[in-house]
Amino acid sequence: MKRKIKREFLNSVDLPLFVELGEGPRKYIWDIIDELNLSSVYIIAGRTSYEVAGRKIAERINEFITGTHFVKEGGMDEVKKLTVDLVYHDIDCVMGIGGGKVLDVAKVFSSELNVPFISVPTVASHDGIASPIASFKEDGKPVSVTAKPPTAVIADLIILKHSPIRLLKSGYGDLISNTVAVKDWHLSKEVTGEDYNEISASMAALPAKLMLDSAEKLDFRNLAHLEMLVRGLILSGVAISIAGSSRPASGSEHRFSHALDYLGYSNATHGEKVALGSIIMEYLHEKHYGNGDWERIRFSLERIQAPTTAKEVGLTKEQILEALMLAKKIRRKRYSILEDVNPDKEDFEVVLTKTGIV
Ligand SMILES: NC(=O)C1=CN([C@@H]2O[C@H](COP(=O)(O)OP(=O)(O)OC[C@H]3O[C@@H](n4cnc5c(N)ncnc54)[C@H](OP(=O)(O)O)[C@@H]3O)[C@@H](O)[C@H]2O)C=CC1
């Protein structure tokens, strides 16, 4: 199969210019503002994240702040309203301080204004902290929106250490899901000739492997371990920018999670859903190509006390099967183990039983 190599992206990849990750990195905010020659920073935050991190940042850079918005529902409607309200304001940077909902609004808003985006995550629940992707709901259905990646990421490990543990575990789930996403991507390269970027794939897969290798002793309240997780999520975001799509970090396991969202099933977090999907899809990769170790994924999730069964995420067997069948119909162009093996409902039932998900 002759492959079409995409070369144009080499000159046009947008990557974060500044990444500050450590204890109390907000001391660098001044320097970043100075380096970027900014004068009017617009803050987007959540009520909690503002108290946890935003207020102190605002005090530090008070003279540069031109306004603050507290995210309500999130989503494209809120971005559109902000854009209409503020398009003629003097804003030369948007700083998002918060969880995924806040960062997604800030990311897309900054893209609409075409100004730099500074990402200040207060939770590390998924790889959106440094990626060019926002994930919104429209009429209750998930939609992925592509924006510009952050110009700077300022991740304070002390704040993240005290964030809800369930969200840190979700970050772990999203990161290890890259293992499956990259296998799907590689499979597609082999079967369909899809363009594949080794650097992007490695940046996504290696931190995921490191996490899985460390699962035995992982403790997210330990700063060194937490740093490994956050670094991995940042690299995952950069891998997405390099690939020009979420391909390295979103494969069949994310399609399962999107299907659950379409159907409106489960209140599980993004990371919990993609982690469950990873067990299922890794099983298929292992069974059909001997490429994978689904038990290792399940073990690692058990080890960090994240859900590995339908019951733990409030799903029935029928709901999971329905989502798996729907996952096959979503994003069909993104060739994966689902297209390759084309499992039917009975096949999926076997997977669910063998993996102990139901
Ligand atoms: N871009 C992407 O690739 C992806 C984006 N998403 C999107 O991200 C969102 C989910 O993100 P997620 O981070 O899980 O959740 P949220 O952004 O909804 O945050 C969860 C809760 O944590 C609170 N919070 C934030 N920081 C802290 C802290 N340090 N300590 C205590 N509480 C805190 C928030 O409060 P408050 O808001 O009041 O500050 C909020 O109530 C969804 O909108 C989803 O669609 C999901 C997957 C991928």
Ligand SMILES: O=C(CO)COP(=O)(O)O
């Ligand atoms: O969650 C993501 C990557 O981890 C974003 O991917 P999607 O493009 O599937 O929304």
Ligand SMILES: [Zn+2]
């Ligand atoms: Zn994800």
